[in-house]
Amino acid sequence: MTAPALITRLRGPLTFLGLLAAALLVMPLLLEPFRLNQLAQYLCYAIVALGIALAWGRGGMLALGHGVYFGLGAYAMAMHLTLAAAATDPLSPGHLPQFMVWSGLTELPWFWRPLTNPATAIAAALLVPTAVAALLGWSVFRQRVRGAYFAILNQALAAAFVILLIGQQHLTGGSNGLTDFPVFAGTSLYTPTAQYTLYALTVLTLGATYLLFRHITLSRYGKLLIAIRDGEDRVRYLGYDPTWIKTLAYALSATAAGAAGALFVPIMGIISPSLIGVIPSIMMVLAVAIGGRYSLAGAATGAVLMNAAQTTFAETFAGGWTYLQGALFVIVIALAPRGLAGLTRTAAQALSRPTPANTTPTPETTTGSHP
C-alpha cells in the first residue's frame, strides 16, 4: 500500500481518535462540571452504539434489545454501589440496602453477595451480558432464526427483563431502580476529580472499543461477518458455520453495552427499568441509524448527537420532540439508510474527484434476512 493510500485509509479513524483526545483534554476546560457529566452520559450511549453498529451494520443482526445488556451491566455496578453505600450507612441493619429492609428482607439475596467486591462487580458487568447474549445468539442462530424474527425476540427479551425488574421489587428496587451512590472502592464519587476520572474512563473505553471493533471489522473475520449479512446461505455453502461468527459479534456487542452500563451508573447516579426497556432499546438503534449503521464512527457520533438533542429539546417541547424523533426514523430510513456517515461520504466524494469503490461495503438490499 502506498503512503497516500494509507493516509486516505486511516483518515477516518485518525479523525475519530483526534476527536477523542480533544474530548479528553479540551472539553473539561470548556464545560462546567454539570455539562461534562452530561457529555459522559452521551459517550456511554456512544459505546452501546458501537456495539449495535457491529451487530447490525456489519452482521445484519438487528439488535433491538440492547437495553437488556446495557441494563445488566448497569445493574451489576449499581448493586455493588448500593451495597457500598449500605455498608457505611449507620441506619441500615445488617448492611442491607434500604429498599430491602422496607420489603422485609433480613439477609442479602444470594446473587447480591458476590457483588460486595468491586472487582467481581466489574467482571459481572462485562461477563453477564456477554453470556446472556451468547446463549440467546447461539440457540437461535444455530436454528437459522434470523432477520425480523431475531429482532422480535430481542424485543420480547427486553420486555420480559423489565417486567421482571419491576415485579421483583424486594430484590431489584422495582420501578424506582437503584440510586444514591456516594462511594466506589472507598473513594467519594461526588468530588470533581472523581467525576473527571469517570469521564476520562468513558472516553478511553469508547476509544478502546472503537479500535477493537475497527480491527475486527477489517480482519478476515469482519469480512465473513459482512458476507453473512449479505448472503448467509452462500457463506454456509462455502463451508463456514455462520452460527459462531454471528454469536461472537452479537456477544461482543453485548459486552460493549454492559461496559457502557457499568460506566453509566456512577455518572448518572441512577438506573431504573424505564432507562432500559423496549423503547430505550429502540432509541439506541435509532441513534445508530441516524449516525450511520455501516460506520462505527458514524454510529457513535449519532448516539452523542441524538442524546444531546434529547436533553436539549425533550424538556422544552416534549411533544414536539417525539414527533421529530418519529419523523427522523421515517426520514433516515427512507432517504438516508446510511445515515450521517453516508451523507458526509457522499458530500466528500462530490467535492473531490470521483474515487474508485470505497472500502466500506454496503448492501444493495438486505438479502438473506427474510426468514
Add this chain to the structure above:
Amino acid sequence: MDALIGQLPVGLSIGAVLLLAALGLNFTFGQMGVINMAHGELIMIGAYTAYVLHAWIGLNPAYSLLIALPTAFAVTGTLGWLLELGLIRHFYGRPLDTLLLTFGIGMILQQAARDTFGAPNVDVPAPAWLTGGLTLTDNIRIHYSRLFILALAILCVVAIAYHLNRSRAGRQMRAVIHNRDLAATTGINTRKVDATTFFIGSGLAGIAGVALTLIGPTGPTLGTNYIVDAFLVVVIGGLGQLRGTILAALALGLLNATVEAWADASLAKLIVFAAIVAFLQARPQGLLTVKTRALT
C-alpha cells in the same frame, strides 16, 4: 389441578385478545414481509374510535359498541391503506427497515393521540348487557365481556377463513402469499392485492382495539403493551397461515395463564420467553408454514 382448570378461561381470553391483535399482523408480515410496528398504534386508534363514538358523539353505550366495531375497522383500515400507499410499499423486500420505519410512524401516531385525547387513560363504558358473568363452578367464573371477545375472535377468524377460501380476492391473496412472482405471471394485480391485505390487516387492528376497551382503560400507549406479544404469536405460529396463528395465540394465552398460576407474574414473562426460544429449537419456522417452492 383445580387452579389450573380455573386458569383455562383466563388463558382462553388472553389468547383471544392476542389472536385479534396478531391476525392482521400475520397477513402483512406473511404476504409482504412488512414488520408493522405501527400495528399497536392502529389498535390504540381503534380503541379511541370507540371512545369518540361514546364520549364525543354521545352514542348510547347499549349499542355504541356494535357501531364502534365496523367504524373502527373502516377508520384503521383506511389509515393502514394510506400508510401502505404513501410509505410502506416503497420498502418491500427490506423487512428490518420497515420495522424501524413503522416504529417511527407509531411514535408520531402515539404523540398525536396524546395531544388529542390527553395523556391520562380514558374509560369506555361497557354496555349493560355485558356486565356480570357466567358461573361455571365455584371457582370458575367468566365475565361476559371476556366471552364477547372470544366470540368476536371466532367471528373474525370465520370471516377471514371465508374470505381466503371462498372469495376471488381472498384466493388471489393466498396465491400471492404462496408465490408472488407466479401469481403476478397469472395476471393477478399484486399491487392491488397488497393494498387490500393492508386494509384488512389494519382494520383487524381496529377491531382488536375496540375489544380491548372492554377489559381495560384506553390510553396512548395501549398498543405498545400488546405489539411484542402479538409478534411473538406470529413468530410461533408461522407465516401467512390462519391455523398457525390461532394455535399459537391460544397456546401463548394458556401458557401465560398457567405459568402465572404457579409462578410469580413477573417471572412468568421470562419463563414464557425461555419456552419460546426452546420451542424455536424444535421448529425454527414456527408451528405451520406455507409450503412453497419460492426461493427465500
